[in-house]
Amino acid sequence: MINTSVLVLNRNFQPIHVTTVKRAFSLLYMGIARAMDRQLSTFDFESWSALAAEVDDDVIHTATRAIRVPRVIVLQFYERIPRTKVRFSRLNIYARDNNTCQYCGRHLPRAQLNLDHVVPRSQGGRTTWENVVCCCLHCNLRKGAFTPDQAGMHLLRHPARPRWTPVFRTPEGRVAYREWLPFLGLADAAYWNVELLDD
Numbered sequence: 001m002i003n004t005s006v007l008v009l010n011r012n013f014q015p016i017h018v019t020t021v022k023r024a025f026s027l028l029y030m031g032i033a034r035a036m037d038r039q040l041s042t043f044d045f046e047s048w049s050a051l052a053a054e055v056d057d058d059v060i061h062t063a064t065r066a067i068r069v070p071r072v073i074v075l076q077f078y079e080r081i082p083r084t085k086v087r088f089s090r091l092n093i094y095a096r097d098n099n100t101c102q103y104c105g106r107h108l109p110r111a112q113l114n115l116d117h118v119v120p121r122s123q124g125g126r127t128t129w130e131n132v133v134c135c136c137l138h139c140n141l142r143k144g145a146f147t148p149d150q151a152g153m154h155l156l157r158h159p160a161r162p163r164w165t166p167v168f169r170t171p172e173g174r175v176a177y178r179e180w181l182p183f184l185g186l187a188d189a190a191y192w193n194v195e196l197l198d199d
């Protein structure tokens with residue numbers, strides 16, 4: 001199966017998330033979604049399968065034919081309205097801070113990053129955009145249960161709720177295909193990851 005991503009729209013053509021080609025084909029095959037071409041026409045599985053692939057299309061091969069990989073699918077039954085605010089989530093904090101430790105400034109893979117409460121929870125710090133930053137494991141350990149002042153550390157910048165809307169990216173961090181562009185303007189903060197709670 002081709003390793004690319006497919007943008008999923010709800011019935012109102014609002015983007016709700018990005019999925020795998022395999023999942024997209026399964027939704028298409030089950031009739032839960034329709035595939036959309038570059039002219040923004042939608043197709044069910046049979047009519048989509050009958051389309052001829054163009055030269056630069058990714059295709060999957062079945063026993064009898066080559067089927068174009070859709071870049072965009074439209075759900076037929078599921079109507080979720082995108083949120084209007086940037087979701088407060090781990091992924092979006094990493095995105096806001098550009099995968100960069102907000103103390104030492106190192107840009108690192110996500111596996112080597114953590115979230116840090118600027119004012120520690122043990123000192124009454126809350127889990128909010130204004131008090132949580134991206135932090136490398138080393139700085140996280142060094143800072144411990146102290147405030148930056150107490151630990152003699154400095155924030156690169158004051159954390160705040162971002163004004164941008166999240167960009168739809170593939171799991172590899174790649175931004176999409178030209179077929180996605182007509183829809184991404186609508187993407188004010190629809191995002192597929194889990195909201196963090198202030199506990």
Ligand SMILES: [Zn+2]
Pocket residue numbers: 101102103104105106135136137138139140
């Ligand atoms: Zn650091």
